[in-house]
Amino acid sequence: MAASRYAPGAEIELYPHTRALVDAFVAGTANVIVVPIYNTREGENKPYFRLFEKIKSGCWIDNIVLPVHISLGALQAGESVKDLHTLIGNQRVFKQCEEYIVNYFPEVTLMGVNNVEEAVGNIEAKNGAGVGALAGEQLLTELGLHILERDVAPHNRTRYAVLGPELAVPTGYDATVLITEPLDDRVGMLVDILGEFTRRGIxxxxxxxxxxxxxxxxxxxxxxxxxxxxxxxxxxxxxIEDRVIQQPGCLRLLGSFPRVDMRTKFIKSFGFIGTGAMSGWFADRLENEGYRVLLTGRSTELRPDEMIxxxxVLVICVPISATVNTIEQYAPLLADGQALVLLAGEAxxxxxxxxxxxxxxxxxMLVHNLWGPQAAVMKDKNAIVVRTPRSGRFCAEFEAFLYKHGADxxxxxxxxxxxxxGIGQKLPTIISVALAMTLDMNGITAEDIAGHCTLTSLYPILAMARVHAQNARTYAEIMATSGESRKIVHDFSENLLKVIGKADAAEIKNLAQLIDCNVEHLTDEFIQARMEQAKAVDEVLGRMI
Incomplete structure (x- = not known):
């Protein structure tokens, strides 16, 4: 069936087992072969891993994924599930139906056979009472068995590899399979190999x-x-070849092919309102996942109302100050069964x-990604997800996309x-802007700062420089956010005045008590962990100043 699905008009020849199939491909008597390699219920087909050793030319060029529907049939009419004491089937079917057998037939005898048709014929010639068979419904019906239950192993699919003579051309949504030559022992070899992919966002x-x-x-x-x-x-x-394994040619390419996704995807397409750099950043990565992505904005020919x-899934990714107005204008156009994802900094x-x-x-659902479009990957970057009572499977799939790419x-x-x-963005930004204004007010230059900073006092200077080195509008939007973040800024302002008052009055004992109270709230564990981070940063900064 898999071969017919791949090449409906081709001449198809059947082989008794996978090894014979691969031998025919190696010998050139078969131009293209279709090999079962993975089943969602039984896992990988172990023998194929070693059979690839025999293939020195040709490539893995495509995949076919087919559902497997296994039914239970009884040899004699009138029997029910509870009457069965023996089940016939091949070993792979038993493996795929393991959960079903354990739950409903823990005491039955399993008769593993290579040919179900032949086995049923032999038993019927004697006495088929109490005997059932697990196989495809069509086969069971053709053999005259009486169907007792259908699809006894749900979510059952098999992936077949298609091997051909030449490498498949890129499609933009591909996968590549590699196998190493036998490797010498080395500590951390596997971690280092995988690390070369993950650090590149692969x-x-x-x-x-x-x-x-x-x-x-x-x-x-x-x-x-x-x-x-x-x-x-x-x-x-x-x-990997030159630096990690240090053996040129130790990685053998088995093939590149259009990517197959064994996981169920519910989303087919995303549409963005907003054509800024962050929208483009997400759009590129979603397209690489195989989704269709449309971008709309003030200057695009495609208008948002037509795109929706x-x-x-509609994704709104516009400046914070424009988010609510954009929602009110376009979100009402969404119909039941669609989703709205808000990429926004205010919730x-x-x-x-x-x-x-x-x-x-x-x-x-709202997602606040705490990185900008200059980031190469989202691995180890923070993402805040605000779910709502209406966050369903589309929202879960978008969150899974973030998780897959390593976001925390x-x-x-x-x-x-x-x-x-308010703590993570608004307050630090306001402090940075106010600090720069203070430097200007007092005529303090960059040279003055460089000559009078300790490592501790350098941290706010670095934060100030970062804010002023990037898009001013972005940070202005952050400072202007409303909601609970304002409370943080106002509380800070109130506490700052208290500290200034005690400092001006030289209340050293009271100031020390404030610090001790803060330590109690922050906890020793938190402080020690952050100090370790600070020391690591100090080591780098100490070499720079």
Missing amino acids: NILDMRSENDIKTQKLQVYIEVEGHIQDDVITKAVRC KQVD ETTVESALAVTSSGVEV IYHDSPEKHDLLM
């Missing part, structure tokens, strides 16, 4: 290792996202507005998000 789809039968040396099989002709994949492979009709008023103007069948995800309520963003 997702590893599959990885397994096995000892070579002859030498008992480790061999590693890796499937990654991207085509071997992609520059980032080529560089990773070269680095064409997508599953409370934004989420409230989104829930108010959309119908109950529209999913809503934190879940907040809208109020908590805004309060903590």
Whole structure:
């Protein structure tokens, strides 16, 4: 069936087992072969890993994924499930139905056979009472069995590899499979190999290792996202061979092919309102995941109201000050079954507005990514996710996209998000701007700062420089956010005046008590952990100043 699906008009020849199939491909008697390599219920087909050793020419060029529907049939009419004492089937089917058998037939005898048709015929010639068979419904019906239950192993799919003579051309949504030659022992070898992919933002789809039968040396099989002709994949492979394993040619390319996703994807398309750098950053990565992405804005020919009709998920990614107005203008156009994802830095008023103007069948979620478009990857970057009672499977799939690419995800309520963003963004930005104004007011130059900073006092100077080195409008938007973040700034201002008052009055004892009280709230564990980070930064800064 898999071969017919791949090439409906081709001449198809059947082989008794996978080894014979691969032998025919190696000998050139079969131009293209289709090999089962993975099943969602039984895992990988172990023999194929070693069979690839025999293939010195030709490539893995495509994949076919087929559902497997296994039914239970009884040899004699009138029998029910509870009457069965013996089940016939091949070993792979038993493996796929393991959960079903354990739950409903813990005491039955399993008769593993290579040919179900032949086995049923032999038993029927004697006495088939109490005997059932597990196989495809069509086969069971053709053999005259009486169907008792259908699809006894749900979510059952098999992936087949298609092998052909030449490398497949890039499609933009590809995967590459590599296998190492037997490797000499070295501490950290596997971690270092995988690290060359992850540090470049290349997702590893599959990885397994096995000892070579002859030498008992480790061999590693890796499937990654991207085509071997992609520059980032080529560089990773070269680095692994030359620097990590230090054996040129030790990685053998099995093939590159259109990527197959064994996971269920519900989203087909995303549409962005906002054509800024951050929208483009997310759009590129979503397209690389195989999604269709449309970008709209003030200058695009495609208008947002037309785009909304064409997508599953609407993403609003505009300046903070324009977010609510954009929601109120376009979110009401969403229909039940669509989703709204807000890429925004303010949650409370934004989420409230989104829930108010959309119908109950529209999913809503806010994501605040704490990185900018200059980031190469999102791995180890913080992402704040604000779910709502209407966050459903589309929202979960977008969150899974963030998780897949290594983002550190934190879940907040809208109020908590805004309060903590007062600490994480608004207050530090306001302090940086006020500090720069103070320097100007007092005529303090960059040279003065360099000559009079300690490592501790350098931290706010660095933060000030970062704010003033980037987009002024972005930081102005952050400072102007409303909601709970304002409370943080106002409370800080109040406490600052208290500290200044005690400092001006030279109340050293009271100031020391304030610090001690702060330590009690912050906890020793927190302070020690942050001090370790500070020391690491100090070591770098100390060499620079």
